[in-house]
Amino acid sequence: MNYSFDFMYDIIKNRNKDYDGVFFTCVKSTGIFCLPSCKAKTPFSKNVEFISTALEAKEKGYRPCRRCHPMNGPHFYPKWLEKIETYLANNLNRAVLDLELSNLVNLEISTVRRHFKNKHTLSLKEFHRNLRLEKARKLMQEGKTMKEIHPLVGYQSVKGLKLAYTKHLGIM
Structure with missing residues (x-):
């Protein structure tokens, strides 16, 4: 040194x-x-x-x-973060509550949020929304309609999905 x-x-x-x-x-x-x-x-x-x-x-x-x-090196991320990421990826058809994630790893939600944001630079909700909208994009490329897609990615209506999709990707 x-x-x-x-x-x-x-x-x-x-x-x-x-x-x-x-x-x-x-x-x-x-x-x-x-x-x-x-x-x-x-x-x-x-x-x-x-x-x-x-x-x-x-x-x-x-x-x-x-x-x-x-x-563990300068970029230590707890092992339970993988469990959170997997849970979010497996629940794209609905909004996931903070309480679910907190209970999943038996930690305070503030701890979960802090470690998650350190790793991904996104909040839990932003990360989950990005996963859902990415799935919607892939389904559209496969030829599915917005009416078919919106319940699969956890949106209540076609209009809600269109608004989120346009805001996220800037296109429709």
Whole structure:
């Protein structure tokens, strides 16, 4: 690492994701190491040591943070996110309620939303709507009419599907 201590400490104070995986923050007082973007409280500078790799941090006796999961790389996504994505893809014929998704993975919906948006940069509803409209587009290419398609992709009416389709793709 060719960065100064002050530079790296500023990175962790600002929680800059650009340096995730470039270096790791080890906190002497807790024995934990984190990614620079970790949302945990910024430790005092006297308690910080910067390390180049996660393996080096483990060899020095630090354990990985349970909040930022530094051993899983900078782009950690929980395994339960796949379950949410599959559920949304398998339920294109209707709107999916937040409560269903929350119950599916037994987590608060705010946690589900946060991790989902971090991965997809879309909300759950936007992602699901995009899947539904993409299916509608494919069905239209196969020669199906809007009247046949709208119930298959979870729209109450042809007009509702047309409006969403036009807004999403800008064409009809």
